[in-house]
Amino acid sequence: MFCTHCGKSIEADTRFCPHCGNSQAAGASAPPQAAAPPMPAMPPAAAAPAGPARFAPPQAQPAAMPPGMQAPTMQAPMMQAPMMQAPMMQAPMMQAPTMQMPPAAPAAAGGGMGKPALWGGLGAVVLALVGGVGYWGWSQKTAGDELARKAAADEESRKVAMAQTEQRLAAEEQKRLAAEKAAADAEIAAAKVLLDKHIAAEESAAQAQAAARPGGLLPPPTVKR
Amino acid sequence: MGLSGRGPGQDPSRPNAGDRRHVAPPQPVAVDAATTVVPRPDRRSFDISRKNADGSQVVISQKTLPDGSQRLSGFRQTEDARTGTVNRIYSDGARVVQGRDFERRTLGSGATFVTKRDGLREAVAPDGRPVFQDRFTAVRESDGRTHQMIERTRYARWVQGKPQFEPTPVVRRYEVAQFHGQPTSYYRPARLPPEHYHGIRARYAVPVALAAVGTYVAFQSMSSSSAAPTYSDPVALMGDMQIASGFEEGYAYAAPPSGAPGVYDTPEAAALRSQMSSVQGEVNSNLKGNQALQGQLGGLNMQATSSQVQQSVGSAVPVQVSEEVREQIRKQVRLSVALQQNGKPLALGDVLSSGYARIYLFQTAQPLNVAGVSAPGECFLNTGDLIGFSRLPEATAQVAEMRVVASTPNSCQPGDVVQVKLTDLQEMLNGFTERVEENLKRVTACAAAGKC
Numbered sequence: 001m002f003c004t005h006c007g008k009s010i011e012a013d014t015r016f017c018p019h020c021g022n023s024q025a026a027g028a029s030a031p032p033q034a035a036a037p038p039m040p041a042m043p044p045a046a047a048a049p050a051g052p053a054r055f056a057p058p059q060a061q062p063a064a065m066p067p068g069m070q071a072p073t074m075q076a077p078m079m080q081a082p083m084m085q086a087p088m089m090q091a092p093m094m095q096a097p098t099m100q101m102p103p104a105a106p107a108a109a110g111g112g113m114g115k116p117a118l119w120g121g122l123g124a125v126v127l128a129l130v131g132g133v134g135y136w137g138w139s140q141k142t143a144g145d146e147l148a149r150k151a152a153a154d155e156e157s158r159k160v161a162m163a164q165t166e167q168r169l170a171a172e173e174q175k176r177l178a179a180e181k182a183a184a185d186a187e188i189a190a191a192k193v194l195l196d197k198h199i200a201a202e203e204s205a206a207q208a209q210a211a212a213r214p215g216g217l218l219p220p221p222t223v224k225r
Numbered sequence: 226m227g228l229s230g231r232g233p234g235q236d237p238s239r240p241n242a243g244d245r246r247h248v249a250p251p252q253p254v255a256v257d258a259a260t261t262v263v264p265r266p267d268r269r270s271f272d273i274s275r276k277n278a279d280g281s282q283v284v285i286s287q288k289t290l291p292d293g294s295q296r297l298s299g300f301r302q303t304e305d306a307r308t309g310t311v312n313r314i315y316s317d318g319a320r321v322v323q324g325r326d327f328e329r330r331t332l333g334s335g336a337t338f339v340t341k342r343d344g345l346r347e348a349v350a351p352d353g354r355p356v357f358q359d360r361f362t363a364v365r366e367s368d369g370r371t372h373q374m375i376e377r378t379r380y381a382r383w384v385q386g387k388p389q390f391e392p393t394p395v396v397r398r399y400e401v402a403q404f405h406g407q408p409t410s411y412y413r414p415a416r417l418p419p420e421h422y423h424g425i426r427a428r429y430a431v432p433v434a435l436a437a438v439g440t441y442v443a444f445q446s447m448s449s450s451s452a453a454p455t456y457s458d459p460v461a462l463m464g465d466m467q468i469a470s471g472f473e474e475g476y477a478y479a480a481p482p483s484g485a486p487g488v489y490d491t492p493e494a495a496a497l498r499s500q501m502s503s504v505q506g507e508v509n510s511n512l513k514g515n516q517a518l519q520g521q522l523g524g525l526n527m528q529a530t531s532s533q534v535q536q537s538v539g540s541a542v543p544v545q546v547s548e549e550v551r552e553q554i555r556k557q558v559r560l561s562v563a564l565q566q567n568g569k570p571l572a573l574g575d576v577l578s579s580g581y582a583r584i585y586l587f588q589t590a591q592p593l594n595v596a597g598v599s600a601p602g603e604c605f606l607n608t609g610d611l612i613g614f615s616r617l618p619e620a621t622a623q624v625a626e627m628r629v630v631a632s633t634p635n636s637c638q639p640g641d642v643v644q645v646k647l648t649d650l651q652e653m654l655n656g657f658t659e660r661v662e663e664n665l666k667r668v669t670a671c672a673a674a675g676k677c
Contacts, residue, residue, distance in 0.1 A: 191581040195556055198579060202563035209567060210419060 318488030464555030471609030590656025604637035
């Protein structure tokens with residue numbers, strides 16, 4: 001028989017696979033479907049191996065997936081998402097292509113209805129695994145994209161905030177310079193007024209002195225003829 | 226108002242009063258054992274300093290002016306430790322001697338000005354005759370008390386580039402008081418006969434030119450294309466006379482009248498120019514083979530030659546004066562005339578506390594060497610140059626930071642901020658009042674002759 005987990009050939013009635021250590025008792029291993037979101041049931045035709053000696057590589061499998069799962073989000077995350085390299089996730093992905101089908105001849109020779117059903121079940125499990133991993137990758141990619149979008153948005157808002165700060169500082173500097181200039185204008189205007197007042201006061205005192213002296217008032221401003 | 230927040234003559238590109246433009250001292254670059262080059266902050270001007278074997282020092286200054294032209298000047302300095310004097314002879318023949326209690330300046334024309342520590346001053350014509358001389362005198366007041374004054378006897382005044390000796394010396398008295406810890410003399414003007422004051426209140430029926438009052442136009446208005454303006458308003462005439470006669474006198478001190486011997490060709494001045502030329506040549510050849518030195522000096526152009534010293538001597542080009550400055554001087558002339566009628570001196574302390582000190586302009590009375598604030602080194606204020614406060618002096622300060630507003634080409638440049646002693650500022654106020662008095666007499670004489 002073959003291990004229901006790693007697919008390697010093991011002795012019949014073996015409870016635990018000597019290769020991967022997983023229990024061979026029915027229902028002893030919880031398939032990853034438990035973590036996978038509900039998926040449409042695989043059509044038996046797609047799930048059943050068509051007789052080739054090996055499983056199709058995982059990349060080919062999505063072709064049989066529902067349209068919603070086939071988008072680039074299926075493959076791209078498998079290639080790109082960093083989380084895909086985590087050992088937990090790699091195990092099924094790496095092992096799936098290397099799973100060996102039992103030799104065709106003995107299977108055929110063995111006959112019986114239990115074997116195809118077993119293989120079909122195994123295939124379904126593998127497909128479910130692949131789909132689950134794909135979905136997980138997609139969700140991770142989505143989450144990654146979301147993070148990237150958030151980071152970009154944060155960066156953008158940081159830039160906007162910086163630009164706003166710079167604009168505010170420039171405006172404040174302009175306001176400060178304008179205030180200084182206004183103060184200087186006012187100071188100079190005030191100085192001119194004071195000078196004019198001083199001149200007027202001294203001229204008027206001079207007029208008064210001249211009036212008090214013999215010779216009388218100074219003549220008013222006139223045009224000489 | 227047209228001034229847009231500036232005082233008369235304040236450079237719009239520079240901050241208003243209150244700024245400090247002290248510059249970090251530049252680092253000298255040694256060219257050889259006896260020669261250093263000190264770049265100025267503008268990186269287009271520099272000083273070369275050479276220590277001679279006899280202990281004297283030659284300093285060559287090459288300045289690049291705002292219009293891109295270069296000006297070369299230099300001096301040789303010797304010190305006499307025994308007498309405590311420092312002697313400088315300049316490349317144009319001028320000479321400055323600083324003693325323990327006096328400073329003497331001989332200008333290009335040969336005229337010499339002496340300022341003593343006790344506040345007395347004197348001036349000597351190129352031929353050695355006194356132009357004016359101060360002495361202390363005691364004056365008895367009406368209340369019977371006596372107090373000390375300075376009496377200045379003026380024997381001559383400069384007219385059209387030459388000293389013209391008065392038929393009778395003119396005596397003026399100055400009150401002496403301590404101002405910011407320094408003995409300072411204040412000219413108290415004597416009242417003139419009333420007709421002098423009548424003349425400036427009546428507009429002229431026929432516009433009068435400056436030539437009519439014996440003044441040539443030594444300045445050029447920035448806003449007027451007319452080279453020889455005419456005046457219907459006597460105050461406008463007096464204002465421009467004040468400016469023009471100041472620059473005219475400054476030019477007369479700086480260079481001898483044509484044909485007269487000046488100090489430019491004295492053997493010492495000629496020897497200095499010769500040494501300046503050879504030092505420049507040596508520095509240039511040292512620089513040519515030394516990339517490191519060139520890097521330190523940042524590619525300074527050292528091509529100006531000592532022949533340019535000659536070009537800067539005696540070029541009496543009209544000084545550019547803005548309309549704001551002319552207007553301000555007119556007002557100050559009016560104030561001076563009124564103060565004179567009232568027998569009041571024009572005192573620096575009054576100006577500082579008046580509230581209009583910031584816009585008040587000072588006209589250089591006697592030539593001065595002043596230290597730069599906006600740029601290191603010294604420059605000159607010649608008679609007639611106009612300056613205003615860059616910042617008002619502190620209560621105990623003995624010098625003020627002044628901004629040059631209008632100046633002759635050989636003076637500190639307009640916009641330069643320089644340090645001027647407060648006693649010299651008071652001397653400028655005295656000189657301004659005296660010049661107003663002289664000009665009032667000239668205008669009255671012009672009117673009496675039917676020319677005004």
